[in-house]
Amino acid sequence: MATIELGCQLDYQVEFETSFIFQIAALDSARQHIVQEILTCQPQQSIEVCRVGQLDHRVHRMVVQPGPFNLMYTATVETQPAKVPSADLQAYVHSRLPCKVLEFLNPSRYCESDKLEHFAWDTFGHTPAGHARVQAVTDWVNSHLSYTPGSTGPTTTACDVFLLRQGVCRDFAHVTIALCRALGMPARYVAGYAVKLDPPDFHGFVEVFLDGDWYLFDATKLAPVDGFVRIGAGRDAADLSFATLVGNTTMNQIEVWARDTGAGMSTGETGNDTAVSLN
Amino acid sequence: MATIELGCQLDYQVEFETSFIFQIAALDSARQHIVQEILTCQPQQSIEVCRVGQLDHRVHRMVVQPGPFNLMYTATVETQPAKVPSADLQAYVHSRLPCKVLEFLNPSRYCESDKLEHFAWDTFGHTPAGHARVQAVTDWVNSHLSYTPGSTGPTTTACDVFLLRQGVCRDFAHVTIALCRALGMPARYVAGYAVKLDPPDFHGFVEVFLDGDWYLFDATKLAPVDGFVRIGAGRDAADLSFATLVGNTTMNQIEVWARDTGAGMSTGETGNDTAVSLN
Amino acid sequence: MATIELGCQLDYQVEFETSFIFQIAALDSARQHIVQEILTCQPQQSIEVCRVGQLDHRVHRMVVQPGPFNLMYTATVETQPAKVPSADLQAYVHSRLPCKVLEFLNPSRYCESDKLEHFAWDTFGHTPAGHARVQAVTDWVNSHLSYTPGSTGPTTTACDVFLLRQGVCRDFAHVTIALCRALGMPARYVAGYAVKLDPPDFHGFVEVFLDGDWYLFDATKLAPVDGFVRIGAGRDAADLSFATLVGNTTMNQIEVWARDTGAGMSTGETGNDTAVSLN
């Protein structure tokens, strides 16, 4: 069990009344216990909390009037240690997949799995189905893409990245998801915080449905999975923008942090890129 | 109230054991009462019924062994007459949208609304928000795209069609959805049956969230909306394939039909492309 | 006749031996007389001059060793006044186009004219063929795209810009070219210098083949066409990078300028976007 202190600070200049939706709060789940959290706005706002997505994660909504606007979120979260999945973990065959995971087989805005089927089966079809195949996919993504901040943008898709061979965490996740779906394994995008991520930022990683549960994979291998704290899950990054704005507002600054506070996180070496998720 | 008899017949040659998911059953909802329905398979199969998507529509799953395989679905459905929405129906502003419709603002596989924002606001921003703006969008789609069977394929997106200016019902729906989302109006894809569609086929159309409810729009204007019977709704056609297969199977033939059986459908002239939906 | 002083200064840090090709020298043609020009390199280089493209424009090649590297080009160019083409200038029908212009009907890397035919004919097909139709295209491009520095990148194509509705001069030119080719009018990309361009930079514009000659069009309308000095022409910007590098080099700075020195340029009001070219 690790105790992680995390948060973010977002600084805006609101020109005209703006409607915000923030997806920044840590998910409260069996694996993540929120010990304490504070959301403060300068100036104060009336905040509505909604729950969205398959994990019923929280989004915070508010309408902000013109002027400087600052939002700060801090939380202390106790996370369960990552259980190492056995290497022989199986994938469900198509006919046994639960109904509620079927939508995560479908192609999505940034994960055009329908275009990558030939490549996926040619490259990974010979690896045993299940954990080994997902591991082969993440290893491939990790070794064939270079992590290059600034090389991609908000409309970049898995296929774009597959061609260009570079991107950031969100892009690594999209390629991993697209390949898993092409191989018949439901896969979803998870946004969150990550201890030891350098430079600190929101993180995007992947969960794949194997043997009846969702398992976490991160092809970037940039931070220990034991230090991941989830915000929510969706089909791809389109579902998990940290901030959605309708109005006229300029972002001035963003700061994100996450640190392990104690002795709890013993196994968190970078590169151990798989952990069970227990939602 | 109309009474519609509809159905489909699908003929396959299964080479190796194949897992099928069919999305062909009429939705049972307040607007659509299923009087009778029959699903028959030759040879007989063990069928699992799942419910998926925001409308909890039914999908039918089965694992079929090698050999010829024929599935026939027939249903008699009583549908409520389409209420004509008033032309001054308003769109909700962003901050008032219910949480459960927010996901239908996000771009999806075949509806890249994130790329069409400038065009959408330049072209439709001066039209009053709400029903009038959606009507302007569907009129634009209807008059700027030509309905050309064979011009597009399964990976064709709204942006592809926006460039090429031709497509089929699915493409017309995708462009309409992408433009509505770009304009801040939640929009979803609906698959279904349509009376008087020529040639007969499954139909794809659109629902837009206005003033607290979902309203049906069909930019193709090929069939009367009073004769539409829904199967289910999703983000785009990626969620609503009539058949998803994992295995090795060849489709030989497909037949789809829908006919109004009685005096019920009085207002169904082609071209009246809007009707309230009451789910 | 105008006398224009122009030039550029490029500052590099060469890490490993780098092979450069520069396309920065003013074209010497009937319309552009080069009074004087100087190309200087710090440190000095052995420079090879090649001629490429349909206008036989000059490119300068050199291999530079590691260290700081600075190149400065200055020229004084006398340009002929732009003849205003008559509004009833005709386009040649397809069967009369000279062989040497046929290649400029073909789609190219950044001008996918093959995808825009339906749009082009629907939108401009009713305008009289010839100058009026090209004018309608440039007016459309000018009024439907917003000039937004930073909105596009080196791999952005005409179709991308057609969707996004924003770009820079190169993008305006690519959309104009793609539409003209889709309409059966040969069109080529011209790189050059432009007086009064703000901020100063290399400029990209268009030439369309009408009535036996190439005529200049600039959909950006950002600078007077009388102040344009051409470097060369090609199929699109892929043929006219100001610098192509093979090696390992970082660009530190670029400065570009062009100014009218005298009383020569009397008619150069911005917005007069057409002038005859006399190559």
Place this chain on the structure above:
Amino acid sequence: MATIELGCQLDYQVEFETSFIFQIAALDSARQHIVQEILTCQPQQSIEVCRVGQLDHRVHRMVVQPGPFNLMYTATVETQPAKVPSADLQAYVHSRLPCKVLEFLNPSRYCESDKLEHFAWDTFGHTPAGHARVQAVTDWVNSHLSYTPGSTGPTTTACDVFLLRQGVCRDFAHVTIALCRALGMPARYVAGYAVKLDPPDFHGFVEVFLDGDWYLFDATKLAPVDGFVRIGAGRDAADLSFATLVGNTTMNQIEVWARDTGAGMSTGETGNDTAVSLN
């Protein structure tokens, strides 16, 4: 030396006056001697012959009035045997490339070499520059793409095919060209006839500039290179449509053939995919 008899027959129904450009005539060059050729049209047409492209190949132009229209081209061509290039043939470094081949380094409509640089260098950068590297590229294309008639269309690009992993000869050529250009080797598209191609059709292959000359490569390995007869060369298939039409005409039928008539073609086993070109 081989003596090849080849030709094509094209059958049209012309609805309205149509301007045609055909690129079907065998190139007359040092390597290809045209012994005899006949072009016949039913009904008779006034035919204009133009020369285009870097090889100055012939195109045939005519304006055809409404009615049935049939064109038949036959030729007897003596071709030089393919010299096997030595495996240690070098590529020129960038600074030594002749000016006239530089344009074949630029990305083109169907060969987006600018997007494939990372992949190309990661995958082929360790192979010795020159013939060995081109061979590695064609081997990669041959083993990673499946030849699947009907899987691609006229707007399909090298990047599309790189994703989908299937295509026809034109697509194999485009991927090969894009990769060679990304690696700094000038590459061009060649259209032609091919003996033993099954099913018979026009063929598309590749020439790469190595050690001062253009060398032929065909990643499809579907027919012996000794049986290739060239029509012309260009940047990609956009420059080499066998027929370009402006007007209103329907194609009814196309037939293409090429057969070796004698004992000349001794070394033509399929799979020997390289031969020197001597233009």
